[in-house]
Amino acid sequence: MSRLAPADWRTLVRVFEADGFTQDRTTGSHVVLTKPGIARPVIIPKYSEVGLDIIRNNMRTAGMSRERYLELLRRR
Numbered sequence: 844m845s846r847l848a849p850a851d852w853r854t855l856v857r858v859f860e861a862d863g864f865t866q867d868r869t870t871g872s873h874v875v876l877t878k879p880g881i882a883r884p885v886i887i888p889k890y891s892e893v894g895l896d897i898i899r900n901n902m903r904t905a906g907m908s909r910e911r912y913l914e915l916l917r918r919r
Contacts, residue, residue: 849892858915
């Protein structure tokens, strides 16, 4: 099993888009992604290195497992 690691914001946007999220809007320095059936939007800050706490919170919001995230990350 691979470990989670900080990632660039563009990489995270591609991972969540591969899971069915669409870019709703960009508000300042944050990208807002939505998906039907998910109550809250996933918000990704435009950081060169997004920390693990933000990645884990977004995964939890999206209902995405660690395995699914790593699979999509490898595919991107």
